Amino acid sequence: MATHFKRRGKRLLGIDRQDAIRFFFGGNAMISILVLGAICLFLVREAALFFPQHQRDLEVYRLTGQEYANFAIKEMDEYTELKGLTNQAYYQEMDGSFGVERGISDSYSALSGSIYDNGEDLADELEEARDAVDEAEEDEEKTLAQAELVKAEKNWDDFLQAELGNADRAAIDSFGRLGEGEWKQLLSSMSSWDPVEDVPPAYVADAKKKMEDGMATFDAARMKIGEAGSELAKVRGELIKITTDIKHEAVADLTSAARREALLQGAVNAKTEENRARLKAQAEEITIREVFPFGERIKALEGSEAKHKAAVDAMKADLAAGMAILPTEFSSDEADDLIGRVQRKYPALVDYLDESLMESKEWKYDKPLGWVSSVGSFFLGKDWVTNSSFHDFYGLLPLFTGSLLISVIALLVAIPFSLGAAIYVNRLAGPAQQTFIKPVIELIGAIPSVVLGFFGIVVLGEGLRELSQVAWLSWVPGFPMQERLNILNAGLLLALMAVPTIFTLCEDAINNVPASFTEASLALGGSRFQTVMKVVVPTAVSGIMAAILLGFGRVIGETMVVLLVAGNQIAIPDFGQGLGVITQPAHTMTGIIAQEMGEVTANTIHYRALFSVGLVLFTISLVINIAARNIIKRLGHAA
Numbered sequence: 001m002a003t004h005f006k007r008r009g010k011r012l013l014g015i016d017r018q019d020a021i022r023f024f025f026g027g028n029a030m031i032s033i034l035v036l037g038a039i040c041l042f043l044v045r046e047a048a049l050f051f052p053q054h055q056r057d058l059e060v061y062r063l064t065g066q067e068y069a070n071f072a073i074k075e076m077d078e079y080t081e082l083k084g085l086t087n088q089a090y091y092q093e094m095d096g097s098f099g100v101e102r103g104i105s106d107s108y109s110a111l112s113g114s115i116y117d118n119g120e121d122l123a124d125e126l127e128e129a130r131d132a133v134d135e136a137e138e139d140e141e142k143t144l145a146q147a148e149l150v151k152a153e154k155n156w157d158d159f160l161q162a163e164l165g166n167a168d169r170a171a172i173d174s175f176g177r178l179g180e181g182e183w184k185q186l187l188s189s190m191s192s193w194d195p196v197e198d199v200p201p202a203y204v205a206d207a208k209k210k211m212e213d214g215m216a217t218f219d220a221a222r223m224k225i226g227e228a229g230s231e232l233a234k235v236r237g238e239l240i241k242i243t244t245d246i247k248h249e250a251v252a253d254l255t256s257a258a259r260r261e262a263l264l265q266g267a268v269n270a271k272t273e274e275n276r277a278r279l280k281a282q283a284e285e286i287t288i289r290e291v292f293p294f295g296e297r298i299k300a301l302e303g304s305e306a307k308h309k310a311a312v313d314a315m316k317a318d319l320a321a322g323m324a325i326l327p328t329e330f331s332s333d334e335a336d337d338l339i340g341r342v343q344r345k346y347p348a349l350v351d352y353l354d355e356s357l358m359e360s361k362e363w364k365y366d367k368p369l370g371w372v373s374s375v376g377s378f379f380l381g382k383d384w385v386t387n388s389s390f391h392d393f394y395g396l397l398p399l400f401t402g403s404l405l406i407s408v409i410a411l412l413v414a415i416p417f418s419l420g421a422a423i424y425v426n427r428l429a430g431p432a433q434q435t436f437i438k439p440v441i442e443l444i445g446a447i448p449s450v451v452l453g454f455f456g457i458v459v460l461g462e463g464l465r466e467l468s469q470v471a472w473l474s475w476v477p478g479f480p481m482q483e484r485l486n487i488l489n490a491g492l493l494l495a496l497m498a499v500p501t502i503f504t505l506c507e508d509a510i511n512n513v514p515a516s517f518t519e520a521s522l523a524l525g526g527s528r529f530q531t532v533m534k535v536v537v538p539t540a541v542s543g544i545m546a547a548i549l550l551g552f553g554r555v556i557g558e559t560m561v562v563l564l565v566a567g568n569q570i571a572i573p574d575f576g577q578g579l580g581v582i583t584q585p586a587h588t589m590t591g592i593i594a595q596e597m598g599e600v601t602a603n604t605i606h607y608r609a610l611f612s613v614g615l616v617l618f619t620i621s622l623v624i625n626i627a628a629r630n631i632i633k634r635l636g637h638a639a
Contacts, residue, residue, distance in 0.1 A: 040618070043611060043615040046607075046611035051612075053605045054377070058369055060247065060250060064243050065246060065300075066391050069390075070391075075236075076233060078353075079232070082342060083228075086225050086322075086338075087222060090218055090335075092332045093215070093218060093331065095332065096332025096334070097332070098211040098214055101211040103173055103178040103182065104178065104204055104207040110174075111186070115160065119159045126149075132145040132148065160193065161191065186204070189203035221327070228315045232315050239304060242301060246297045246298070256287065256288045263286070295365075298365045312356075315353065323343075327339075377395065381395020384398060384570045386596065386606055394605070396616065398570050400616070402589075405487050405491070406487055406588060407556045410555040411495070414496075414551060414555075423510065423537070425507060427528070427532050444497070444500050445501070449559075456565035461489045461565060464488065478579065478581070482583070483584070485566065486566070488582045491582070495555075498551040502547045502548060506543070509546070509547060510537070513535075513540050518531055546629075549625075549628040553624040553628075556590075556621070558590060559591065559594050563588075563590070563595060566591060568585065569587060573586055593617075597610050
């Protein structure tokens with residue numbers, strides 16, 4: 001018998017066919033391990049180089065006074081948000097209370113502008129004819145001028161009537177604020193409109209006055225709040241200019257040795273004596289200092305503290321005056337909601353201004369900055385700003401928040417569908433249904449993500465926005481949606497992508513439940529549904545949890561869909577809107593890498609910041625896969 005299992009065939013260098021097959025597959029496994037190790041080493045190396053570079057960048061940021069200027073910048077940002085909410089509420093209330101009047105006013109502006117643009121030559125002729133009549137001195141000259149005026153007036157009147165007859169109501173009243181009666185009355189009032197005098201007809205003037213009188217108190221409050229930041233805006237501009245100039249000078253000084261060396265090397269390689277002399281002269285003009293005089297240059301900020309405090313005090317006084325006369329009752333639900341946010345944000349803004357002012361007083365340009373600040377600024381930073389004329393910031397928090405929110409929504413949608421489908425296919429469906437349903441669900445995983453992204457932009461996003469405009473759905477948080485590209489859109493698409501992964505693994509986990517468990521439950525009188533819910537699912541819970549974790553790893557690592565449909569707004573979503581936060585745009589860790597990696601220069605801080613984000617993603621995916629593997633092992637099914 002043993003002779004049948006002896007190796008046969010030719011051997012080359014002592015290796016036969018079986019050895020070659022074994023070495024081939026074993027070699028592939030080893031190559032995979034080496035590639036994975038190389039990826040890990042590369043990510044870790046670039047991330048390790050980022051933090052010292054980031055620390056030096058933050059040191060320059062502090063030494064040049066830009067950190068101090070950022071206090072005023074952040075204060076203005078917070079104030080601008082409150083100002084924006086107030087303006088939004090103003091126009092929402094205007095639409096709610098005086099929608100028709102606003103429609104008349106806006107339609108008049110659009111209609112008169114369109115008519116004037118189309119008949120500008122006729123309007124000029126009419127104006128010239130009137131001027132000629134006024135300037136004419138002799139009777140004969142006046143008669144001729146009067147005849148030309150009559151002709152110009154008739155030409156204009158004929159043109160005006162034709163334009164009014166062909167006016168496109170949808171284009172003029174683009175928001176549909178006017179009814180049929182108001183539209184006809186507007187056209188009728190415009191029949192005698194004079195393009196030279198450009199005086200609104202009485203119908204339009206009355207509408208404007210009614211709207212202005214009704215919104216007068218709100219407008220006064222809005223204007224007071226809108227003017228509150230004027231002094232701080234001036235201080236911010238001065239601080240940005242001073243500190244940016246210091247930074248440019250410091251960076252030029254810190255790189256002076258490298259620039260001089262580059263010029264001297266260029267002189268050595270120059271082909272002509274003229275170029276060689278020119279490059280040497282430029283190199284000699286560069287002054288190299290051992291230490292840049294930050295302490296001397298930072299004196300340019302002297303006096304800024306008093307200006308800063310005065311500007312903040314003026315802002316607080318104007319805000320208090322504006323808030324005191326801000327209306328509290330509204331006919332528009334949207335305005336009521338927005339003013340509610342303003343009233344909640346106002347005390348928080350005042351507290352923030354006080355805290356910021358106190359921190360700015362304690363700020364020191366020469367305060368030491370350790371590596372903990374660099375790491376904390378990256379992982380807990382709220383800003384990701386690149387290619388800025390002021391200063392670049394690399395904060396992971398808005399990107400991580402966006403990725404997490406989108407992934408959570410995807411799982412909340414995908415888990416019920418995936419688990420329900422797995423239970424039905426494995427335990428309740430007949431053979432024909434199993435043969436149809438399972439391949440169809442698994443086929444979803446074959447759809448390219450870029451195709452799903454286009455579907456999200458054109459179909460799902462637009463459909464969600466249209467649905468959110470339905471009046472009886474206005475109670476839904478975040479409705480009506482302002483943006484079609486948002487967290488909800490991305491989460492729903494990623495849920496579709498996660499369903500095949502979770503479904504397949506859940507179905508495998510349920511299928512591995514011993515048949516004896518099911519038989520025992522049925523023998524004791526349990527129904528099929530009771531057996532599934534009280535025996536099968538609890539027994540397979542470890543496998544189901546592993547499936548959910550792997551589904552989470554699938555969605556958090558997705559790039560193309562979130563890049564196309566998440567909105568790509570780098571900001572921490574406003575959680576003050578409650579569940580409505582999911583209708584806001586966001587950016588993700590994968591999206592920022594795909595968007596910016598092709599535009600950065602190798603070995604720069606921006607380049608290494610993106611690799612640090614990649615390392616965070618890799619770590620999350622690795623932890624998820626290890627956790628899922630351990631769960632499956634505990635179940636007794638080695639991954």
